[in-house]
Amino acid sequence: MSAREGGWSIMTGIMDSILTKAAAARKTITLPEGEDCRVALAAAELSKRGLARPILVGDGARISRAAADCGADISGVTIEDPAISPDRERYMQTFYELRKHKGVTPDQARDIMGNPMYFGVMMVNEGKADGQVSGAAHSTADTVRPALQILKTAPGVLIVSSCFVIIVPDCQYGENGLFIYADSGLVIDPTAEQLAEIAITSANTLRTLFGVEPRVAMLSFSTKGSAKHNMVDKVARATEIAKSRAPGLALDGELQADAALVDWIAERKAPGSPVAGKANVLIFPDLQTGNIACKLTQRLAKAQAFGPILQGLRKPVNDLSRGCDVNDIVNVAAITAVQAAQ
Numbered sequence: 001m002s003a004r005e006g007g008w009s010i011m012t013g014i015m016d017s018i019l020t021k022a023a024a025a026r027k028t029i030t031l032p033e034g035e036d037c038r039v040a041l042a043a044a045e046l047s048k049r050g051l052a053r054p055i056l057v058g059d060g061a062r063i064s065r066a067a068a069d070c071g072a073d074i075s076g077v078t079i080e081d082p083a084i085s086p087d088r089e090r091y092m093q094t095f096y097e098l099r100k101h102k103g104v105t106p107d108q109a110r111d112i113m114g115n116p117m118y119f120g121v122m123m124v125n126e127g128k129a130d131g132q133v134s135g136a137a138h139s140t141a142d143t144v145r146p147a148l149q150i151l152k153t154a155p156g157v158l159i160v161s162s163c164f165v166i167i168v169p170d171c172q173y174g175e176n177g178l179f180i181y182a183d184s185g186l187v188i189d190p191t192a193e194q195l196a197e198i199a200i201t202s203a204n205t206l207r208t209l210f211g212v213e214p215r216v217a218m219l220s221f222s223t224k225g226s227a228k229h230n231m232v233d234k235v236a237r238a239t240e241i242a243k244s245r246a247p248g249l250a251l252d253g254e255l256q257a258d259a260a261l262v263d264w265i266a267e268r269k270a271p272g273s274p275v276a277g278k279a280n281v282l283i284f285p286d287l288q289t290g291n292i293a294c295k296l297t298q299r300l301a302k303a304q305a306f307g308p309i310l311q312g313l314r315k316p317v318n319d320l321s322r323g324c325d326v327n328d329i330v331n332v333a334a335i336t337a338v339q340a341a342q
Contacts, residue, residue: 014167014177014178014210015167015304015331015334017210017211018209018210018331018334018335018338019049019051019331019334021334021337021338021341022051022052022333022334022335022337022338023049023050023051024341025337025338025340025341026050026051026052026053026337027052027053027130027131027336027337027340027341028052028053028054028055028128028129028130028131029046029052029053029054029055029129029130029131029132029133029333029336029337029340030054030055030057030080030120030121030123030124030129030131030132030133031043031054031055031056031057031120031132031133031134031329031333032056032057032058032116032117032119032120032132032134033058033116033134033136033137033138034056034057034058034062034063034066034067034079034116035058035059035062035063035066035137036066036136036137037066037067037069037070037072038136038324038325038326038329039056039136039137039329040056040063040066040067040070040072040074041070041071041072041326042054042326042329042330042333043056043072043074043077044067044072044073044074044076044077045326045330046330046333046334047074047076047077048073048076049330051330051333051334051337052333052334052336052337053078054077054078054333055077055078055079055080055120055123055129056074056077056078056079056080057079057080057081057082057116057119057120057123058079058081058082058116059081059083060079060081060084063079064079080119080120080123082113082114082115082116082119083114085119087123087126087128088110088113088114088119089110091113091119091122091126092106092109092110092112092113093106093109094122094125094126095109095112095113095118095122095149095150096109098149098150099149115146117134117138117142117143117146118146118150120132120134120146121146121147121150121151121317122146122150124150124151124315124317125150125151125315130315130316130336130337130340131315131316131317131318131336131337131339131340132147132316132317132318132336133317133318133319133320133329133332133333133336134317134319134320135318135319135320135321135322135324136320136322136324136329137322138322139322140185140186140308140319143317143318143319143320144160144186144310144317144319146317147160147310147313147317148160148313151313151314151315151317152313152314153312153313153314154312154313154314155314157197157201157312158193158194158197158312159187159190159194159197159198159312160186160310160311160312160313161182161183161186161187161190161194161197161198161201161202161310161311161312162182162183162184162185162186162187162307162308162309162310162311162319163180163181163182163183163184163185163202163205163307163308163309163311164180164181164182164184164185164294164305164306164307164308164309165178165179165180165209165304165305165306165307165309165335166178166179166180166181166294166297166298166303166304166305167179167303167304167305167306168297168301168302168303169301169302169303171301173261173262174261174279174280175206175210175212175280177303178210178212178280179280179281179282180202180203180205180206180214180280180281180282181282181284181290181293181294181297182198182199182201182202182205182281182282182283182284182290182311183198183283183284183287183290184284184287184290184291184293184294184307184308185287185290185291185294185307185308185319186287186308186310187287188286188287189286189287190238190285190286191234192234192235192237192238192241193238193241195218195234195235195238195242195283195285196238196239196241196242196245197312198283198311199216199218199238199242199251199281199283200242200245200246200249201311201312202214202216202281202283202311203216203246203249203251203281204311205309205311206280206281208338208339208342209335209338209339212280213250214249214250214280214281215250215251215274215275215278215279215280215281216242216249216250216251216252216275216279216281216283217251217252217253217255217257217260217261217275217276217279217281217282217283218235218238218239218242218251218252218253218254218255218283219235219253219254219255219256219257219260219282219283219284219285219289220232220235220236220253220254220255220256220285221256222235222254222256223254223255223256223259223269223270224254224255224269224270225254226256226269231285232254234285235253235254235285236253236254238253238283239251239252239253239254250274250275251275252270252273252274252275252276253283255269255270255273255275255276255279256269257282257293259273259276259277260275260276260277260279260282261277261278261279262277263277263278264277265277266278306328306331306332306335307319307332309332309335309339315340316336316339316340317336318332318335318336318339320332
């Protein structure tokens with residue numbers, strides 16, 4: 001077996017643990033982009049493999065035509081058409097009550113509930129489904145907005161953020177190449193308090209999905225005061241806040257990326273750190289650095305990147321890249337199912 005084959009074998013093994021958990025949980029996941037061939041094929045695969053109970057939300061006739069055109073066997077998949085659903089009026093009333101303080105009228109609420117992205121999230125809210133996956137044909141904003149308006153944050157959580165599950169082949173760092181990168185998809189310029197929250201929720205994501213104990217590095221261009229700047233101060237302050245809020249969590253900062261990952265560099269730059277040289281959760285100071293790092297790792301290290309995985313919502317809703325393939329959708333749906341099970 002070549003090194004490359006060995007790397008991809010590790011990737012497959014890591015995701016196999018998620019697929020096994022998803023199959024055991026057998027959660028119901030809404031997919032509101034069923035007119036997209038990739039989504040229809042993913043729904044068929046999820047149903048066939050018993051990874052979830054997918055519900056394709058949208059115009060039933062169009063979804064059926066799209067599935068037929070791409071050869072997706074959705075005979076065992078539920079289709080929920082908002083236009084004819086007996087739940088639409090009830091969902092409209094719920095949404096109106098949630099948003100009337102923002103000026104939403106009953107007629108506007110009724111129209112909004114005709115949108116599959118909103119209707120699917122309302123199904124999650126009302127217990128008809130356990131989570132939603134979208135973004136194959138919509139922007140991140142279109143995916144996140146219904147979740148924020150309807151589901152809101154989980155109790156005790158200050159902010160909804162996102163992370164990517166990163167799996168790097170042939171990698172000795174992190175958890176044998178497994179990492180959480182956050183925030184790489186949602187919060188543009190977090191405050192120190194928000195950055196601390198992102199660190200804690202990202203640690204929980206790694207533990208929930210993979211059963212791995214997190215070791216969290218708060219990243220900067222400085223290690224332990226080696227540089228002075230207000231951007232460094234924000235990361236140092238976030239580290240203090242996170243440590244006070246989660247005293248049992250292995251977390252340290254501020255750390256440069258090499259000090260976070262490489263043991264011999266850690267010994268020189270951050271001796272005695274419980275995290276330096278072995279971090280598996282990387283917390284970036286802002287969205288620019290997080291997103292750039294994610295894209296570079298994916299392309300230069302030939303890594304798999306799953307996400308953005310949303311964190312902090314009361315129930316799970318997850319985003320897809322518009323460049324996703326069927327396998328990506330299946331994997332993110334499985335991740336969503338595991339989140340729902342927890």
